[in-house]
């Protein structure tokens with residue numbers, strides 16, 4: 001026994017182990033405290049979060065507002081945790097510009113998130129693809145082709161006006177009775193992208209068109225309820241929690257089928273000497289010798305399908321929502337509406353339709369559109385991601401970090417805007433009555449991923465709004481309670497459902 005005790009390897013081992021443990025613990029303490037210091041010292045700061053869930057339980061229904069509040073305490077470059085992921089949220093113009101313009105080479109990618117991969121068919125197309133040579137080729141081609149097809153210019157105006165006229169005739173059919181404008185505005189906006197990419201305008205009850213329209217509606221309706229899958233992708237296997245994702249993916253697949261069928265039709269009737277639309281232009285680029293050049297080697301049919309899908313996804317819900325917000329806000333601000341109508345009447349005369357060429361004579365109309373974009377923006381646009389370790393505002397941000405630009409905070413920054421929570425188009429007009437847009441107002445953001453459809457969007461907003469307000473005065477239905485103007489954050493900031501009365505102007509004034 002004594003021998004055993006003396007020679008016990010356990011005793012000897014314990015002694016060594018204790019020493020070893022002390023050393024290891026000491027090293028760990030030093031490492032952890034240094035690591036901690038580095039994390040808290042150089043990763044952007046934020047409020048304390050929960051274990052595992054991070055800041056998710058603290059965000060509420062209006063995360064854009066919460067981030068803005070936190071940024072007042074912790075600074076504009078905010079660090080938060082969404083589940084296991086660290087995310088940086090930029091809350092002022094200076095930090096957003098520094099990232100998107102000055103450090104564009106590092107901040108122009110998209111994060112590798114579960115839903116983004118599904119939506120982009122594994123990183124294809126323009127909107128959700130990572131920042132690679134392949135993305136650059138798609139973006140360059142699309143930019144160039146939209147310009148060649150006359151987007152935003154007077155040559156494309158007829159196609160937009162056809163949808164505007166359809167909408168005006170639907171509104172006339174209501175004879176001043178209350179109606180919900182959402183469906184009619186939505187089909188008009190989707191049809192404009194159809195004209196651009198398919199060279200075709202559909203009747204609103206065409207079953208083929210409805211397949212596409214309903215798919216886009218479902219993506220908008222259910223897409224916002226799937227965000228938790230980006231954070232905890234495993235939840236896609238949990239039956240109730242994956243309902244939104246299942247519906248969204250069914251809609252995505254319907255949308256893709258529709259686009260594939262249209263590409264098939266175009267291939268069957270393709271004539272290189274008669275380029276009708278975006279698909280033809282892309283098919284020409286694929287088949288032409290240009291493809292041999294290095295810069296276009298990434299163009300192919302799969303990418304074409306995804307590019308088109310992106311134009312629909314990014315270009316329709318955002319524009320429809322902005323038109324709806326305009327109608328809602330003007331219906332509750334009759335004095336602003338009247339001023340806008342006065343400007344249209346005196347600039348255009350009684351019978352002339354509005355055109356993009358009239359812009360210089362319509363500063364207050366332009367200012368009203370800008371104010372709608374400022375007052376009710378899509379708070380986060382699309383998420384960005386870093387491609388390398390980088391320093392921003394004195395903080396260190398590792399490669400592959402998700403970065404959100406909180407446009408809500410930019411647009412509501414009271415150091416830049418007086419009374420930011422007041423809807424006031426006059427802020428964009430100088431004392432001489434000229435349009436005055438401050439450099440820090442970027443409704444379509446900036447840098448390499450800035451909105452590719454901004455010219456089309458601005459044209460649509462001008463033509464829809466001016467034409468409606470030349471013909472009608474918009475009012476909330478009599479006796480209805482005041483409408484909430486808060487909106488609902490899904491993929492974008494959706495206006496609440498609302499009804500308006502559009503009273504023909506000839507019977508009310510003039």
Ligand code: HEM
Nearest residue numbers: 126127314315318319322381382445449450451452453457
């Ligand atoms: C009121 C209407 C619109 C608004 C407010 C808007 C705003 C934006 C914003 C903020 C971004 C994100 C930029 C970034 O990630 O940094 C974006 C991206 C994009 N927008 Fe728009 N947009 C509108 C209409 C359109 C239209 C009409 C189209 C095309 C038909 C379009 C196509 C796109 C595409 C493809 C992207 C992704 C660009 C890329 O990742 O390179 N958008 N838009």
